[in-house]
Amino acid sequence: MLFTLITVVIELTGYLEPGPVPDLNPTLLLVGGRLAIDFANNPSYPGMPTQNLSWDELIRFLEASRIVSAERGASLLALPGSDPDTAQALLSRAVRLRDALRKAFSAIVKKEGIAREWSEPINQILRITEGHDELVFEGNAWKMEFKAREGGLAWLLAAIARSAAEIIVEGAQARLRICANSDCGLFFSDKSRTHRRRWCSMAICGNRHKVASFARRHAS
Numbered sequence: 001m002l003f004t005l006i007t008v009v010i011e012l013t014g015y016l017e018p019g020p021v022p023d024l025n026p027t028l029l030l031v032g033g034r035l036a037i038d039f040a041n042n043p044s045y046p047g048m049p050t051q052n053l054s055w056d057e058l059i060r061f062l063e064a065s066r067i068v069s070a071e072r073g074a075s076l077l078a079l080p081g082s083d084p085d086t087a088q089a090l091l092s093r094a095v096r097l098r099d100a101l102r103k104a105f106s107a108i109v110k111k112e113g114i115a116r117e118w119s120e121p122i123n124q125i126l127r128i129t130e131g132h133d134e135l136v137f138e139g140n141a142w143k144m145e146f147k148a149r150e151g152g153l154a155w156l157l158a159a160i161a162r163s164a165a166e167i168i169v170e171g172a173q174a175r176l177r178i179c180a181n182s183d184c185g186l187f188f189s190d191k192s193r194t195h196r197r198r199w200c201s202m203a204i205c206g207n208r209h210k211v212a213s214f215a216r217r218h219a220s
């Protein structure tokens with residue numbers, strides 16, 4: 001299952017161009033270019049940093065990044081009503097993970113060291129992903145499929161933790177950047193050919209900058 005998830009995520013992180021996610025949630029912008037970067041940004045929007053992460057925002061993120069289907073997302077949205085403890089446990093894990101990612105990514109951008117304690121929330125999730133690969137015949141081809149030893153909701157964060165670990169291992173090669181709009185703070189992976197991408201979203205933060213410098217130039 002993890003294998004499938006990761007394949008999906010790799011395909012998904014092909015979204016090189018920042019932009020809205022149509023037909024899922026028109027306001028959720030995934031600008032990071034990689035799953036863990038988008039998760040670190042969640043639930044912020046370009047130019048609007050946010051600290052709190054609600055259950056709805058977590059589930060909408062999982063849907064938008066195709067970790068869960070729309071049907072699974074809908075049933076998860078109802079979970080705090082039916083099983084508040086389980087929902088709260090997952091939300092706490094997600095917040096711990098996201099906050100550790102923000103610290104670690106910020107350190108990578110600033111070329112500073114990563115504290116070991118920031119790796120712990122990532123490792124906690126990597127630890128639950130024990131299992132084995134199995135050959136399966138699907139359609140007309142053989143595939144490797146991951147069979148998890150344990151189920152449970154923490155699995156929903158597994159692909160994110162995996163993506164985060166990869167970015168930390170890559171270090172400078174991940175070309176992790178922070179938006180040049182100092183009010184924004186969103187992270188992204190600079191996959192541009194010239195490696196000079198400055199904005200999380202050209203349409204929002206880049207444009208705001210253009211408007212501001214235009215106004216400055218034309219101020220008397």
Ligand SMILES: [Zn+2]
Binds near residue numbers: 047180181186200
């Ligand atoms: Zn920005």
